[in-house]
Amino acid sequence: MSSKFSRLDFLRVSAAGASTLVIPSVLSKAEAAPKKKAEDNFIKLGFIGLGQQSLSLLSGMISAVDQVRVVAGADIYDIKRARFEKRVNDWYAEKNIKNKFTMYNYPEQLIADPNVDAVVIATPDHWHAAIAIAACKAGKDVYLEKPLTFTVYEGQRLIEAVRANHIVFQTGSMQRSMSVFAHAAKVCRSGMLGKIKFIRAWAGDGPKPFTLETSAAPAGLDWERWVGPLPAEWLNKYNHTLNPLLNDKGRDECWGAWRWYQGLGGGYTTDWGAHMFDIAQWCLDKDCSGPVEVLPPDFSPYGGLTYRYDNGVDLAHINYGWGQSLQIFGEKGWIKVRRGKFEASDPSFLPASQQDANAGANSVAGRTFETNVSHYQSWFDGIRSRRDPNTPVEVGHSSCTLCNIGNIGYELNRPLKWNPAIEKFMDDEEANSKLHYEYRAPYKLE
16 A cells, blocks of 8 residues: 555645645744764653653653663653653752753754754644654654654655654554463464454544633643644633643643544544554555545444454444443454453464553653653664664654544545545545645645
């Protein structure tokens, strides 16, 4: 499936008709940095977006003291900058390790720092593509949180940037590095289950209308930059749960609520779907491909959003009472998997140990956050060898695309025909118009 949606193809079929699709021009000004030399002792990391997810990533990556140094951070919110900088400096001080750390207000400042070899991006989804593309053009290797991008078109542009600039890129779909999910993929792809018949997976509800009370943004938050390329209406829709304040213990009051609302995020479809649907595609050997039909709940025989593949398999998004997970049915039986748990119809399908060593958690400031050191290690190894890690940009894009076209199905509430080879809906201009949106000036993808 090497044929991708070209820029001209997109402009021809998209009702949005956005002719310049990119980020703020300031993010394209950083000069390319030289690639990491094999003899260099440390990979020097910069973190962009310093909220709760970055603290989780930091706790796993900073511990690789023989491989990396965390040398920079950037965020548009002053209290998050202060918290992150203190966390980094305190950690190195406790370890008696000399480390120079620089804090920036804006991503383009960090990207231009020649001391930074690679960036870790954990911003709201609508900023993923712009910042990652700018980092690629500056020669920085990239770890980008899931879901990969806000729109399908952004993902296509990101793939171009990664490959054109020879970037080692890791998608933050860390379930790819958990042993229970790797075992599930092995069972399915090796033929142990026989022909796969059906998959059911649960991620959670799709996005909902924005109904929050609004107020003025705090003085320490650059709300205009947070909104960025989104429509101007969002400039007047600040709510503290979108970019949470910190409580008296320095922890976020809640996870960023932006992800649950239409226009700001993709709901659980993109949040947890980027995990569970991603594993389903891995098990089906459909990485870098996708379904041929999307059926919203009202048109699905299972009563939930359903993806239909050209091999006859249906992937149904339904809550079957086992939390965020997936169950795969084949000719010879079934397996069921979630983080740290694996069940099967036949003991021969089970992993050697029920305990998933990679599904553990680290405690950060008294609260538990997910970490997965082996997933980070795959990226570090790739930076050293200049080879792709285990979840490269194309895999991240195809899984994110699956989530995004599912939300389009929810929105339009009618069956949709999808062509995964050229990544567009067939004979459906309205659906294709939703593969991207027109950025608010002066923001654009460059």
